[in-house]
Amino acid sequence: MxxxxxxxxxxxxxxxxxxxxxxxxxxxxxxxxxxxxxxxxxxxxxxxxxxxxxxxxxxxxxxxxxxxxxxxxxxxxxxxxxxxxPSEAEARLIEIDENLIRNELSEIDRAVSLAERKRIYEALHPETKHGGKRPKALKDQVVNFTTWSRFSKDAAKRIGLSESTVQKAVRLAVALSPDAIALIRGTALADNGTHLKELAALPPDQQVKLAREISEGRASNLAKARVTSGMVPEGGAVREEERLLAKIEPMLPRMSLADLQALSAMVASRIAALTLPAKPARAKKGGAA
The missing domain is CATH 3.90.1530.10 (Conserved hypothetical protein from pyrococcus furiosus pfu- 392566-001, ParB domain)
Structure with a gap:
């Protein structure tokens, strides 16, 4: 030097x-x-x-x-x-902001960069207690919302994006599996916002399964990946009897234990309603008097 x-x-x-x-x-x-x-x-x-x-x-x-x-x-x-x-956190912010400002990132890299920027921003700007004796759950909710709002405003101002774009990108990065992100970088899927949201709505194991089909060249998009991975039959259509289940399955990982227990009770009640009652046994003819 x-x-x-x-x-x-x-x-x-x-x-x-x-x-x-x-x-x-x-x-x-x-x-x-x-x-x-x-x-x-x-x-x-x-x-x-x-x-x-x-x-x-x-x-x-x-x-x-x-x-x-x-x-x-x-x-x-x-x-x-x-x-x-700078400090380690400040140095990472410099890296992230330069990448975001230069506008050379794919949809997935922009989402990951903004999520990392949010993590660092919150570390550099610790949450402060607000006045009043709010219940802890409500207090944490207010603090988190305040921190989130400050971050999105700061990021939007620095990199020239709208606050809603910043917030949607962070939510996308959080919803995607890190393993799926690593697989889809460099593929066409990495810059397709609509398909990324569709992928993010799936459970992590299915995200990785579909991402691997695309990264290894067996499929060029999510629809084809569903077929090559065996998630849907040839032709890409979900069988009629599986259509409702295909819609419900991605929701399960996001449900709490209480929600799952309530769902289980509803399913059991519905099964009972659809199950025909057992016929009473007939008396044998010619029985003893």
Whole structure:
């Protein structure tokens, strides 16, 4: 490195930069395109780095993974960088906000980034107690709503999205299984908001099952994945006798124990109503007097 802490812009040795702890993987196609551009016109925007916190010499990448990989692909020994020294949480916010502002994320990566941003925001802005002697459950509900509202307003202002878009994206990321997210990254499904919501409505094991069909190339969309995974018969239609069950099944994981017990009682009552009463036994003819 040719600079020291406090220097805002300097040339950093690429070999000394640790870029392993990233929220999302880089896109090889984008790295190649960026390398071609940087070879033609040079580096237009510096990356952001900070000192390593594990006691080792060198730097940790905060923002600019694609630019860093493009420079390495070109064989550059150094890259223009900005030196910052934030906390771990602040550094992750810088990474997330740059990705969101540059608007180069798929639907799934934007949702994951916003969910992570919410987690960090809440860590940096601890919940505060509100006045009055509210019951604890109500108090927690008010505090959570307040924190959620503050986060969505802050995120919307910083990255240029509406609050409703921010909130829907976070809910999507929370509803999706981490294993399903890992499988669908890089597929067409990752940028299809409608199908992502459809996938998120399913139980986690079914999400993973369908995501694997798509990621391994056996299906190109959810409808085909339902067929190739055996969830529906050939042709994609649910058999008539299974249609209601197909609608009810995704709801079960979201139901509480009390809800499930109430449902079980309703089902038992309905079964009893549909079951014909046993016929009384007939008296044998010619029996003893």
């Amino acid at each position: 040719t600079s020291a802490p406090g220097s805002p812009l300097f040339l950093a040795e690429i070999a000394a930069i640790d870029a392993s702890k990233r929220l999302r993987p880089t896109d090889p196609a984008r790295v190649e395109a960026l390398a071609a551009s940087m070879n033609e016109v040079g580096q237009q925007q510096p990356i952001v780095v900070r000192p390593r916190t594990d006691g080792a010499n060198g730097l940790t990448l905060v923002a600019g993974a694609h630019r860093l990989e493009a420079a390495a692909l070109l064989g550059w020994p150094e890259i223009a960088a900005i030196w910052v020294n």
